[in-house]
Amino acid sequence: MSLLVVEDDPLDQILLKKAFSRVDVPFQYEFCDSAEDALDRLETGKSPRVIMTDLRMPGMGGLEFLSRLNRQDDLGNIPTLVFSTSNHDDDVRAAYQRRASAYVVKPDSLSGYERFADRLAKFWFQETRYPEN
Helix, strand or coil: CEEECCCCHHHHHHHHHHHHHHHHHCCEEEECCHHHHHHHHHHCCCCEEEEECCCCCCCCHHHHHHHHHHHHHCCCCCCEEEEEECHHHHHHHHHHHHHCCCCEEEECCCCHHHHHHHHHHHHHHHHEEEEEC
């Protein structure tokens, strides 16, 4: 698995899956419905190349999730993208203070999701280099 998506909203999951299939992304992905589920998944499985998280979720939100990732040496270095409906400067600042690699505001159309999926694939999975395991 190359991308772990932490997203509680079923509609956003559907839009991302549809966009990933239409763009034919060159990576495997997995969804977790909550930050708690994602942390459990990360503790028991192979680490993803990139993590993408929503900001506002029931239970543990995206900011706390980022903070928890950063406290673990083996997880704190995984590039993490915040994918949120919020465009507030305070949220953007708080995400970067917790070492988010990028902050993206969710698109408002399927074509916007497709554009995002294409750019995600090109930058994080084609252009960016990672150390060999």
